[in-house]
Amino acid sequence: MGFLSSTVxxxxxxxxxxxxxxxxxxxxxxxxxNIISEIDGxxxxxxxxxxxxxxxxxxxxxxxxxxxxxxxxxxxxxxRKVIPAKVIKKHIAIEAAKLLAVSGxxxxxxxxxxxxxxxxxxxxxxxxxxxPNVYDILxxxxxxxxxxxxxxxAANEEFETLFTKSFNLTPIRLFxxxxxxxxxxxxxxxRDALSNISSTKFTK
Amino acid sequence: MLDISFAYSxxxxxxxxFLTWLWFIVENDRERLKKIEKDLxxxxxxxxxxxxxxxxxxxxxxxxxxxxxxxxxxxxxxxxGAVVTEINLLYKSGDxxxxxxxxxxxxxxxxxxxxxxxxxxxxEDIEGMVLEKAYLYEKITNLIDNLFKEFIKLxxxxxxxxxxxxxxxxxxxxxxK
Numbered sequence: 001m002g003f004l005s006s007t008v009x010x011x012x013x014x015x016x017x018x019x020x021x022x023x024x025x026x027x028x029x030x031x032x033x034n035i036i037s038e039i040d041g042x043x044x045x046x047x048x049x050x051x052x053x054x055x056x057x058x059x060x061x062x063x064x065x066x067x068x069x070x071x072x073x074x075x076x077x078x079x080r081k082v083i084p085a086k087v088i089k090k091h092i093a094i095e096a097a098k099l100l101a102v103s104g105x106x107x108x109x110x111x112x113x114x115x116x117x118x119x120x121x122x123x124x125x126x127x128x129x130x131x132p133n134v135y136d137i138l139x140x141x142x143x144x145x146x147x148x149x150x151x152x153x154a155a156n157e158e159f160e161t162l163f164t165k166s167f168n169l170t171p172i173r174l175f176x177x178x179x180x181x182x183x184x185x186x187x188x189x190x191r192d193a194l195s196n197i198s199s200t201k202f203t204k
Numbered sequence: 205m206l207d208i209s210f211a212y213s214x215x216x217x218x219x220x221x222f223l224t225w226l227w228f229i230v231e232n233d234r235e236r237l238k239k240i241e242k243d244l245x246x247x248x249x250x251x252x253x254x255x256x257x258x259x260x261x262x263x264x265x266x267x268x269x270x271x272x273x274x275x276x277x278x279x280x281x282x283x284x285g286a287v288v289t290e291i292n293l294l295y296k297s298g299d300x301x302x303x304x305x306x307x308x309x310x311x312x313x314x315x316x317x318x319x320x321x322x323x324x325x326x327x328e329d330i331e332g333m334v335l336e337k338a339y340l341y342e343k344i345t346n347l348i349d350n351l352f353k354e355f356i357k358l359x360x361x362x363x364x365x366x367x368x369x370x371x372x373x374x375x376x377x378x379x380x381k
Binding site: 003004006007008009010011012054068069071073138147151172173174175176177178179180181183184185186190193194197198199200201202203204 | 205208211212214215217218219283308312313314317324335353356357364369
């Protein structure tokens, strides 16, 4: 459910800190340094990186193409090769049978079985195409706010790590406590009160 | 500011209390809603409320579904100690309508449906579409921020226990009014 979908899910972040240099150049630099790389045909199981919002399967950041109005708009892509367990099992059985026939033996040791499994998985990873997942991001730099268009915990965690690595700024997830601290405009006295509250019992 | 993961668990209850208060306000205090959100035409409970009740170590989840679902069962659950953990809302402003769900614990917004926007026919249209959609999403993030701001200021004040909680109890247990 991306930004342009008819229904969306989103998690919100506040960004701690601002850039010292040129904003667009710094963002472009961070995006380009961590752009998604293709893993099809490579012995790699998973990759994560930035891609363009308009063409997520043709990653690239020409000029300031990611800047729309006052927003910075781009996407995070996670490509993962998922090999069904039954496919792995089948290929291990085929490979094991072949090796047993060649060697004339009747069984393999535990270590040999593990080695066959690794070899089979590596061979399958080379052949199987990666499944891409694209998550859109809208960054209001002026307000230091980000909308990440997915509420999946794992995707949010990957985003937080990649964002910090790319821009050297920390995205702080907005949930009840951080909203109270960062967006509600509480006074010092109100913050002190917040630190001491415990849950309410609405029952009699 | 506290460590983020510690704060998430420590203040989990705040989001659920916010949603419980919000349901109470929607049902009982429309004037307050109008003061909080000037552009508001209406804010109503949508087609889903999820409540949770912790009894000893077990968690009982009550889900009320459907556009015309009776909410009495939900109020009864509140009376037994449940809190709202997820709520679907229907917001109207001008001639436009938004639907969305908020989860108390994370404040994530899901199933957000905004008013119709123009169809993208070429790549030149994308910029306009992004700005239009961003404006429409922002209406909801601003609404949530304004509602939460009102809630949290009450929650950390003496008013919460002195008058708000007793009013919510009167709503939950109407026969004892």
